[in-house]
Amino acid sequence: MEKEVTIYDIAKLLQLSPATVSRALNDHPAINSNTKDIIASKAQEMGYRSNRFASNLRRQRTSTIGVIVPRLDSAFMSTVLAGMEKVANEASYNLIISQSLESVRKEMANAKTMFDSRVDGLLVSLASDTDTLDHFDTFFRKGIPMILFDRVMPQQNCTSIVIDNVKAGYDATAHLIGQGCQRIMHVAGSIRRSVYADRLKGYKLALLDHNLPVDDSLLRITNLTRQDGLDAAAAIRRMDTPPDGLFVASDFCAVSCMGALMQEGVSIPGDLAVVGFNDDPVAQVIQPSLTTIHYPGQEMGEIAVQSLINHLNGRLRISTTNTILLNYELIVRNSSRRTES
Amino acid sequence: MEKEVTIYDIAKLLQLSPATVSRALNDHPAINSNTKDIIASKAQEMGYRSNRFASNLRRQRTSTIGVIVPRLDSAFMSTVLAGMEKVANEASYNLIISQSLESVRKEMANAKTMFDSRVDGLLVSLASDTDTLDHFDTFFRKGIPMILFDRVMPQQNCTSIVIDNVKAGYDATAHLIGQGCQRIMHVAGSIRRSVYADRLKGYKLALLDHNLPVDDSLLRITNLTRQDGLDAAAAIRRMDTPPDGLFVASDFCAVSCMGALMQEGVSIPGDLAVVGFNDDPVAQVIQPSLTTIHYPGQEMGEIAVQSLINHLNGRLRISTTNTILLNYELIVRNSSRRTES
DNA sequence: TTGTAAGCGTTATCAT
DNA sequence: ATGATAACGCTTACAA
Numbered sequence: 001m002e003k004e005v006t007i008y009d010i011a012k013l014l015q016l017s018p019a020t021v022s023r024a025l026n027d028h029p030a031i032n033s034n035t036k037d038i039i040a041s042k043a044q045e046m047g048y049r050s051n052r053f054a055s056n057l058r059r060q061r062t063s064t065i066g067v068i069v070p071r072l073d074s075a076f077m078s079t080v081l082a083g084m085e086k087v088a089n090e091a092s093y094n095l096i097i098s099q100s101l102e103s104v105r106k107e108m109a110n111a112k113t114m115f116d117s118r119v120d121g122l123l124v125s126l127a128s129d130t131d132t133l134d135h136f137d138t139f140f141r142k143g144i145p146m147i148l149f150d151r152v153m154p155q156q157n158c159t160s161i162v163i164d165n166v167k168a169g170y171d172a173t174a175h176l177i178g179q180g181c182q183r184i185m186h187v188a189g190s191i192r193r194s195v196y197a198d199r200l201k202g203y204k205l206a207l208l209d210h211n212l213p214v215d216d217s218l219l220r221i222t223n224l225t226r227q228d229g230l231d232a233a234a235a236i237r238r239m240d241t242p243p244d245g246l247f248v249a250s251d252f253c254a255v256s257c258m259g260a261l262m263q264e265g266v267s268i269p270g271d272l273a274v275v276g277f278n279d280d281p282v283a284q285v286i287q288p289s290l291t292t293i294h295y296p297g298q299e300m301g302e303i304a305v306q307s308l309i310n311h312l313n314g315r316l317r318i319s320t321t322n323t324i325l326l327n328y329e330l331i332v333r334n335s336s337r338r339t340e341s
Numbered sequence: 342m343e344k345e346v347t348i349y350d351i352a353k354l355l356q357l358s359p360a361t362v363s364r365a366l367n368d369h370p371a372i373n374s375n376t377k378d379i380i381a382s383k384a385q386e387m388g389y390r391s392n393r394f395a396s397n398l399r400r401q402r403t404s405t406i407g408v409i410v411p412r413l414d415s416a417f418m419s420t421v422l423a424g425m426e427k428v429a430n431e432a433s434y435n436l437i438i439s440q441s442l443e444s445v446r447k448e449m450a451n452a453k454t455m456f457d458s459r460v461d462g463l464l465v466s467l468a469s470d471t472d473t474l475d476h477f478d479t480f481f482r483k484g485i486p487m488i489l490f491d492r493v494m495p496q497q498n499c500t501s502i503v504i505d506n507v508k509a510g511y512d513a514t515a516h517l518i519g520q521g522c523q524r525i526m527h528v529a530g531s532i533r534r535s536v537y538a539d540r541l542k543g544y545k546l547a548l549l550d551h552n553l554p555v556d557d558s559l560l561r562i563t564n565l566t567r568q569d570g571l572d573a574a575a576a577i578r579r580m581d582t583p584p585d586g587l588f589v590a591s592d593f594c595a596v597s598c599m600g601a602l603m604q605e606g607v608s609i610p611g612d613l614a615v616v617g618f619n620d621d622p623v624a625q626v627i628q629p630s631l632t633t634i635h636y637p638g639q640e641m642g643e644i645a646v647q648s649l650i651n652h653l654n655g656r657l658r659i660s661t662t663n664t665i666l667l668n669y670e671l672i673v674r675n676s677s678r679r680t681e682s
Numbered sequence: 683t684t685g686t687a688a689g690c691g692t693t694a695t696c697a698t
Numbered sequence: 699a700t701g702a703t704a705a706c707g708c709t710t711a712c713a714a
Contacts, residue, residue, distance in 0.1 A: 004691090006690095006691055006692090007691070007692075008691080016700080016701090017700065017701045017702075018691090018692085018693095018701090018702095019692095019693080019694090019700075019701060019702075019703090020699085020700055020701075022691095022692065022693060023693085023699095023700085026693085030699060030700085031699070031700080032699060032700090035699085035700090049456070049457045049459075050457070050691090050692085051398070051459070051690085051691050051692070052394075052457075052458065052459065052692095053393075053394045053395075053397040053398040053403070053459070053690085053691080053692090054394075054398050054690070054691030054692040054693085054706090055691075055692050055693075056394040056692090056706095057392070057394040057395050057398055057690090057691085057692075057693095057706045057707065057708090058691080058692045058693045058694080058705080058706050059692080059693070059694095059706090060706075062394070071423070072419050072420075072422050072423040072426060073416070073419040073420045073422075073423045073639075074419065075414070075416060075419075077419070078413050078414040078415070078416075078418070078419045079413075079414045081413050081414075081438075082412070082413040082414045082440060085413060085438065085439055085440060089439060089454065092454075094437050094458060095437065095438065096435050096436065096437075097422075097426065097436065097438060098426055098430060099423060099426060113430065113433075115390070116390045116391070116393075117393060117435060118390075118392070118393065118394070226622075226625065226626065229626075252622065252626065255626045256625075256626045259626050259627070259628045259630075262628055263628065281567075281593065281623070282622070282623045282626065284567065284597075285567065285570075285593065285596045285597045285600055285623065285627070286596075286600070286623075286626070286627060287600045287603055287604065287627075287628065289600075298414075345707090347706095347707055347708085348707070348708070349707080349708095357684080357685090358684065358685045358686075359685095359707090359708080359709095360684075360685060360686075360687095360708095360709080360710080361683085361684055361685075363707095363708065363709060363710090364684085364709085364710095367709085371683060371684085372683070372684080373683060373684085376683085376684090391707090391708080392706085392707050392708070394706085394707080394708090395690090395706070395707035395708040395709090396707080396708055396709075397690095397708095398689095398690045398691065398692090398706090398707085398708075398709095399689080399690050399707080399708050399709045399710085400690085400708085400709070401690075
């Protein structure tokens with residue numbers, strides 16, 4: 001257990017004041033570049049490391065960003081987090097990550113912890129049953145910036161990072177129509193979350209634009225779990241006039257549904273063309289491979305952190321850019337490909 | 342931007358000393374439980390929150406645990422992290438998470454960042470090309486505890502949390518043999534990592550125990566990527582006497598391989614029975630569903646954090662329990678089920 | 683049971 | 699360009 005080296009130790013050895021050492025280490029312009037070099041190399045030699053707690057205490061900031069996500073164990077979320085970690089790390093910010101497990105109550109507790117940890121900023125993707133941002137009021141009041149990503153709350157005055165889910169839902173549905181589908185079912189997620197409500201909107205718009213009827217019996221609002229996929233499959237089997245197209249708001253759910261149907265002899269894409277959402281790794285390995293909307297998770301994470309840091313450094317006022325829209329991509333695979341084109 | 346409340350503010354209002362307030366808030370035994378109550382409610386009322394940085398600075402500890410994993414975007418790792426987050430959160434520890442992206446160089450950089458962040462302890466799952474723990478020496482020298490999980494380094498004197506991969510590999514292989522397989526191929530991961538080397542060992546042991554030859558042409562050392570799965574499928578197709586059983590050290594790779602084979606008309610499990618590893622969500626949704634080793638990720642994460650915290654609190658000397666072995670489970674599904682039993 | 687006071691390692695302000 | 703000094707908010711001997 002060696003004793004920790006401080007700027008006092010360096011100062012003493014170099015016959016300088018701690019203040020000068022501190023300034024040199026922080027690359028203060030008023031310090032002679034020669035002494036800077038001397039101090040830097042001495043610090044290196046002595047194995048000095050800055051004490052973030054002393055620094056944070058003095059500076060009244062923490063270089064820490066809080067992240068609250070619905071679940072950590074989802075393929076999409078982990079790519080988002082990977083992107084966040086990358087940028088935060090490069091900018092020497094720390095990340096505190098916690099999960100709401102899709103419950104507002106836990107989300108409120110998480111928010112409190114983040115607040116007590118004095119995060120400099122907050123990145124949030126909302127739980128499925130969250131319908132106000134009141135539990136983040138403490139942050140707003142203290143002027144701590146917050147950015148919502150993916151699961152956002154559109155009408156609220158808070159910077160959001162999303163893809164255009166209406167358009168993506170439209171494209172997915174239009175693609176199915178282009179493949180000859182006339183009766184398209186949609187398995188949606190909780191419409192309390194705009195991501196799912198918007199995909200549903202896009203689905204309806206596409207139907208309308210192509211003069212197809214919007215049939216409520218072809219719409220299922222679910223939690224997009226594996227079981228929901230199986231249930232959807234069972235429902236399809238029971239229908240008198242089953243759909244010939246299926247748009248599911250999540251790949252994992254889509255794949256579960258497909259599996260169940262295929263086991264009962266439904267041919268995909270022959271009898272039923274399927275499109276998912278997210279480009280989960282499973283979409284590639286499944287047979288037939290799943291047509292889906294590729295969703296830039298890594299990039300979303302990177303941009304979220306970068307925007308927050310820019311804001312913290314005063315390089316970009318967050319309030320001016322209120323919504324950041326990322327590109328997505330429809331990836332056509334075998335689950336929906338009926339024509340060679 | 343309201344002014345931050347400190348223990349001095351509370352002390353002044355209550356005509357007490359800051360020391361008493363501090364002690365009361367920390368539930369110090371020597372404080373009158375009555376004054377404790379008064380102080381607690383006043384703190385609550387004034388919206389007091391403790392300043393972790395002042396506290397850490399004084400206490401010389403950070404209540405922060407560092408976590409280094411190979412990749413954040415893997416299904417298994419995210420369940421581990423979910424478990425870690427849960428326990429850490431409950432014990433009001435923070436987690437700093439970073440990824441090595443399977444590179445020692447990045448792992449070294451991560452370690453340095455963790456060190457500079459003054460984490461109280463470290464949890465590490467090693468990159469595929471790490472073959473010494475030298476870059477963690479700074480931690481050992483300072484007496485900062487470190488626990489390895491999943492991707493461990495067995496011969497080293499460092500607490501490890503793992504499953505018995507030899508036994509699991511044995512069980513997977515023995516299961517295939519039990520289903521009548523005589524020529525079993527094994528697609529392994531980098532044998533620099535004991536998790537994969539051990540599964541391979543188990544595979545060989547099972548063959549020997551059942552008087553089956555160990556044939557090197559039936560062994561592939563890979564990185565367990567999707568492409569490796571496709572390559573394995575191609576290799577199988579090219580073989581004069583193809584295998585009738587396949588044990589892959591990772592579900593995702595197994596599923597890729599299965600998909601490619603099935604597309605070429607190979608029947609599973611009829612022609613080839615397959616067993617994977619990890620119980621990735623994909624194992625359930627694939628057709629046929631994949632037999633695999635269920636690997637308790639969530640639990641592994643929980644235990645890792647709990648052990649570390651116990652150690653930090655002096656409740657359990659880490660060095661005494663040198664390896665924690667978790668249970669795993671062979672989950673038999675359709676990809677290998679040939680007999681009804 | 684409570685109070686006093688020093689100190690944790692930095693950085694910002696004011697001098698020089 | 700550098701130095702002296704006072705915070706930042708908390709904890710903990712030591713005293714009372």
